[in-house]
Amino acid sequence: MSITTEAAPTTAxxxxxxxxxxxxxxxxxxxxxxxxxxxxPAANPYQRPAAVQRVAARSRSSxxxxxxxxxxxxxxxxxxxxxxxxxxxxxxxxxxxxxxxVVPAWIAAIxxxxxxxxxxxxxxxxxxQRAGYGLSTYGSAGLVLLAALCPAxxxxxxxxxxxxxxxxxxxxxxxxxxxxxxxxxxxxx
Numbered sequence: 001m002s003i004t005t006e007a008a009p010t011t012a013x014x015x016x017x018x019x020x021x022x023x024x025x026x027x028x029x030x031x032x033x034x035x036x037x038x039x040x041p042a043a044n045p046y047q048r049p050a051a052v053q054r055v056a057a058r059s060r061s062s063x064x065x066x067x068x069x070x071x072x073x074x075x076x077x078x079x080x081x082x083x084x085x086x087x088x089x090x091x092x093x094x095x096x097x098x099x100x101x102v103v104p105a106w107i108a109a110i111x112x113x114x115x116x117x118x119x120x121x122x123x124x125x126x127x128x129q130r131a132g133y134g135l136s137t138y139g140s141a142g143l144v145l146l147a148a149l150c151p152a153x154x155x156x157x158x159x160x161x162x163x164x165x166x167x168x169x170x171x172x173x174x175x176x177x178x179x180x181x182x183x184x185x186x187x188x189x
Contacts, residue, residue, distance in 0.1 A: 072128050078179055079125035082136055082172060086118060089143065089168040092161045093150075101155050107146070114142030133180040140172035 103111075118139035124132030147169045151158040 074179070075125040075128050075130065075132055078136065078175070079122045079132070081175065082118065082122055082125070082140070085140075085168050085172045086143070089147070089165045092164050092168075094156065094159075094161060096155055101153075103155065104153065107149055107153060110142060110149075111146055114139055114146060117142060130183040133176060133183050137173065137176040137180050140169060140176045143169040144173050 117135055121132045121135035121139050124135060144166070147162070147166045150156050150165075151162060156162065
């Protein structure tokens, strides 16, 4: 057994012999240590160790899970806002003026269709379906139309409560439009 002072050239040195330390020279002299005699490849300073990569991957996946959970909660939250807004708009409306006015059939039909659309939208939103945003847009547009037609048909006299009801319904329409466009731009869940 002999101690050699020259190691196999590496690509880093391009033909120049690498210096051999005492520990390295000892390994070279051991039987079967030829594989250990080659120097280790240089560590990539830009690569994270495997343990750090696993922790980072878990952090990213938990962040993604939290974002997806928030996305799943948003339709349910909007369903709650829609129901609350509908109830608040109806609660501030006073009793009709004079004897019970007769509502034209076409306005009653708009009201019935609007209620049906809002009911389906709330059910879809509670189920976490993004299709509910589109229906909530149409339903809240129907609410705006009904609020605008109320004083025009003589059902009520124009009063301060009407501006509050119109603000609530326009707010529902604006929120539905914003969520609908956001859902159209974002990738599917």
